[in-house]
Amino acid sequence: MMNPIYINQNEILKRYKQPDKFAHKGIQGHALIIGGSYGKIGAVCLSSKACLKTGCGLVTVFIPKCGYDILQIAISEVMVITDNQEKFISDIAFDIKPQAIGLGPGLGLEIETQQAVYKLLKTNKVPLVIDADALNILSKNKEWLPLLQPKTILTPHPKELERLIGKWNSDTEKLEKTIAFSKQYHLIIVMKGAPTCIIDGDTIYENTTGNAALATAGTGDVLTGMITSLLAQSYEPINAAILGVYLHGLTADIALPETGYESFIASDVIANIGKAFLSL
Numbered sequence: 001m002m003n004p005i006y007i008n009q010n011e012i013l014k015r016y017k018q019p020d021k022f023a024h025k026g027i028q029g030h031a032l033i034i035g036g037s038y039g040k041i042g043a044v045c046l047s048s049k050a051c052l053k054t055g056c057g058l059v060t061v062f063i064p065k066c067g068y069d070i071l072q073i074a075i076s077e078v079m080v081i082t083d084n085q086e087k088f089i090s091d092i093a094f095d096i097k098p099q100a101i102g103l104g105p106g107l108g109l110e111i112e113t114q115q116a117v118y119k120l121l122k123t124n125k126v127p128l129v130i131d132a133d134a135l136n137i138l139s140k141n142k143e144w145l146p147l148l149q150p151k152t153i154l155t156p157h158p159k160e161l162e163r164l165i166g167k168w169n170s171d172t173e174k175l176e177k178t179i180a181f182s183k184q185y186h187l188i189i190v191m192k193g194a195p196t197c198i199i200d201g202d203t204i205y206e207n208t209t210g211n212a213a214l215a216t217a218g219t220g221d222v223l224t225g226m227i228t229s230l231l232a233q234s235y236e237p238i239n240a241a242i243l244g245v246y247l248h249g250l251t252a253d254i255a256l257p258e259t260g261y262e263s264f265i266a267s268d269v270i271a272n273i274g275k276a277f278l279s280l
Contacts, residue, residue, distance in 0.1 A: 102131065
């Protein structure tokens with residue numbers, strides 16, 4: 001098995017692009033976050049806010065109708081498009097031209113939602129991050145995997161990974177199966193865990209930031225927003241994944257002296273993204 005490349009500050013500085021002092025919002029990327037269902041609009045709030053805080057110029061969300069007020073009130077800076085359905089997504093239609101799409105936070109598994117995801121994947125050519133229920137939808141419909149563009153980023157936690165690649169009996173087997181899956185469909189797999197590893201074919205990157213404080217609801221939604229933001233800012237998919245995972249872990253390392261492990265929540269990741277960037 002190949003030795004991993006450790007994602008440390010040295011690796012990050014090779015990839016990190018300093019902001020252009022003449023930048024304006026129109027050239028900083030437009031990201032679209034698609035997700036949400038009744039009771040899970042918070043996931044999209046976390047993703048879209050993290051997306052903005054990671055440097056993206058514009059963020060639009062596509063959500064079911066029930067989330068409209070919530071999002072407009074929760075995050076003033078995000079634009080909102082709604083589905084025709086009240087409680088879940090049934091038809092993903094938008095006339096904006098995003099540079100990247102994050103799909104899945106709070107999405108739910110309604111049959112109409114699954115069909116909407118299929119229609120999107122069939123036509124989409126925009127760089128994509130797939131997380132949460134969008135991964136579970138793919139697990140239920142594995143024949144859709146070839147529809148994904150090369151270098152699409154998947155961000156499964158262990159249970160979502162197991163649904164995609166099947167059970168494993170050891171860490172070695174888990175890694176082998178994930179590498180085989182990555183190669184078969186030409187995907188980048190962010191294997192969330194302690195430590196988080198990023199698989200790009202035969203190349204394995206192992207993250208060096210983060211701690212147990214991240215084991216709390218919503219931190220995955222935040223990571224999706226961060227990686228989508230970097231993709232929209234025209235980072236190569238592998239670099240967006242590497243930089244997103246590193247900064248995400250770093251927020252927990254920065255905040256730990258103030259929050260401790262127990263009281264750190266997903267919003268604390270977002271609150272510390274700025275400090276994580278400053279450390280670069």
